[in-house]
Amino acid sequence: MKNVLFSLATLALLSFVTACKGEDKAGGSAGGQPSASAKPAAGGTLTIKGSDTMVILGQRWAEAFMKQHPDMRVQVTGGGSGTGIAALLNGTTEIAMSSRAIKPAEAQQVQTRHKAQAKETAVARDGVTFYVNEANPVKSLTMEQLRSIYLGDTKNWKEVGGPDAPIAVYSRENSSGTYVFVKEIVLGGEDFAAEALTLPGTAAVVNAVAKETHGIGYGGAAYGKGIRELPVRANNEDVAPSQENIQSGKYPLSRDLFFYTRGEPSGTAKAFMDFALSPEGQAVVTQVGYFPVKK
Incomplete structure (x- = not known):
């Protein structure tokens, strides 16, 4: 009887060890989280959300990456930087795209929920650009004039050297990293004017300004199509959002564009990020209309 009991105990122990080894091979851990060195199975899907x-x-990066790796799928969706970071927090995306730096409270939530630091990687350079209709004669605005317009203190173009016409102000939704950037850098943390019309994406802002002769809006430099990009006047000089000015930081609204991951990226996420930062990936940045990240 003792021998039978010994044999059963031994069999149970061997079964437990085998199960643990099988779990390790699948990239799992006791807490159900993938290990840092886990590699995705062929045919897996990488999810990217945000800005x-x-x-x-x-999307352009994803298309080029999947041509090189036809067994991998990359899904890219927008919704705003805040949406991407929220998805990173709740575990529904592997990479969050953000046009603003992650907030300390958000980074702390990543650490608390996932026991990992929010890893920030700059992947491109951009300059937040203010757009006006091509028919608008105003050639440039100072940071103070932009601030006054978006706070609602300046309501007519004639106050800034333009025609006698009310200013139609367009803005982004508050989940947008560009919205946060403009609020912090241009408005000094104050709220946008109540009259500012909120639109769901930069393309919508561009479309509205292209149709509204007396409109003004803002967004990334890559979206400046069908309207005129407005230089920012600083130190008695009109500074355009050009590649040279954005990469050097001379343009006052220059910024980095980021990828965020929970800890160091691995597997398909790392392969995709390495591609984005490669010479080929940075060439895609230029093709889209942004600028390579500073080395």
């Missing part, structure tokens, strides 16, 4: 400013760039 509307970056969504076209992300």
Whole structure:
């Protein structure tokens, strides 16, 4: 009887060890989280969510990446930087695209929920650009004039050297990283004017300004099509959102565009990010209309 009991105990122990080894091979752990070195199975899907400013760039990267890796699928969706970071927090995306830096409270939530730091990787350069209709004679605006317009203090174009016409102000939704950037850098943290019309994406802002002769809006430099990009006047000089000015930081609204991951990326996520930062990937940045990240 003792021998039978010993044999049953031994068999149970061997079964437990085998199950643990099988779990390790699948990339799992006791907490159900993939290990840092886990590699995705062929045919797996990488999910990327976030910034509307970056969504076209992300999709172009995905197309080029999948041509090189036909067994891998990459899904890229927008919704705003805040949406992407929220998805990173709740575990529904592997990479969050963001046109703003992650907030300390968000980074702390990543650490608390996932026991991993929010890993920030700059993948491109951009300059937040203010757009006016091609028929608008105003050639440039200072940061103070932009601030006054978006706070609602300046309501007529004649106050800034333009025609006698009310200013139609267009803005982004508050989940947008570009919205947050403009609020912090241009408005000094103050709220946008109540009259500012909120639109769901940069393309919608561009379309509205292209149709509204007296409109003004803002977004990424890559979206400046069908309207005129407005230089920012600083130190008695009109500074355009050109590649040279954005990469050097001379343009006052220059910024980095980011990927965020929970800890160091691995597997398909790392392969995709390495591609985005490769010479081929940075060439896609230029093709879309943004600028290579500073090395």
